Structures are given as structure tokens and as C-alpha cells.
Amino acid sequence: MRFIIDECTGPAVARVLRQQGYDVFSVYEQARGIDDDEVIARALAEQRILVTNDKDFGQNVYRDKKLHNGIVLLRLRDQSAASKIAAVLGLLQFHSHRIEGAFVTVTEKRARFARL
Numbered sequence: 834m835r836f837i838i839d840e841c842t843g844p845a846v847a848r849v850l851r852q853q854g855y856d857v858f859s860v861y862e863q864a865r866g867i868d869d870d871e872v873i874a875r876a877l878a879e880q881r882i883l884v885t886n887d888k889d890f891g892q893n894v895y896r897d898k899k900l901h902n903g904i905v906l907l908r909l910r911d912q913s914a915a916s917k918i919a920a921v922l923g924l925l926q927f928h929s930h931r932i933e934g935a936f937v938t939v940t941e942k943r944a945r946f947a948r949l
Contacts, residue, residue, distance in 0.1 A: 834925075835857075835880060835881040836856070836881055837858045837860065837879070837884070838858070841886055842884055842886055843861060844861045845914035845918060846917050869890065869893060870893075870899075873893055873899050873901060876904075883901065883905065884905045885907065886906065886912065888908075890904055890906060895936075902934065903935055905921065905924065905937045905939060909939070909940065911941070921939075924937065928946075
């Protein structure tokens with residue numbers, strides 16, 4: 834599984850996923866400042882799942898009908914790096930087979946999957 838970690842999600846999530854053996858592109862580390870359209874286009878072109886906490890990607894997918902390989906939207910009350918890491922690792926542990934091609938909204942208590 835390949836990921837692109839949005840700038841607002843931060844480099845800590847990217848580092849942990851790399852340590853877990855995933856192929857990860859970190860916008861914060863490797864392309865700071867690119868806009869959302871570039872992020873989603875790169876994710877699609879490179880067949881990466883986007884991990885973000887930016888709600889604008891919901892508009893990109895649902896309103897603007899942007900194609901994607903999968904988006905994980907972190908809607909966490911606690912926006913600390915540790916909370917984001919725990920949410921992503923929990924999602925991968927229990928639902929990795931459902932992420933690709935889905936728009937996944939993750940909270941501290943659950944993951945909601947939507948397909949267009």
C-alpha cells in the first residue's frame with residue numbers, strides 16, 4: 834500500500850508508516866506548499882492513498898468529482914501527532930482491505946467508508 838501524507842497531517846505520521854514498511858510520500862517533507870489539486874493529482878497518478886485532516890478534500894471528491902485512489906480523512910478531536918498515528922495504525926490494523934478506492938472518515942471511535 835502506498836500513501837501520500839498531507840502537509841497538515843505532518844511528518845510524524847509519514848515516519849511511522851515508513852517504519853511499518855509502507856511506501857510514503859510526505860508533502861510536508863518533500864513538496865511543502867503545493868495546493869490541494871496538486872496533492873490529489875499526485876496521489877491519483879502515483880496510486881497513493883491520501884491521508885489528511887483537511888476537510889476540503891471532501892469537497893474535492895463530492896462536489897468537484899475529483900478521482901482518487903483512496904482518501905483517509907482524520908476527524909480527530911485530539912490533533913496531536915500521537916493521536917493521528919494511533920488512528921491511522923488502527924485503521925490499517927482492522928480495515929486495510931477496505932481503504933483503497935474509498936473515502937474513509939476516521940474519528941477516535943470509528944471509521945466510516947464511502948465509495949462513489
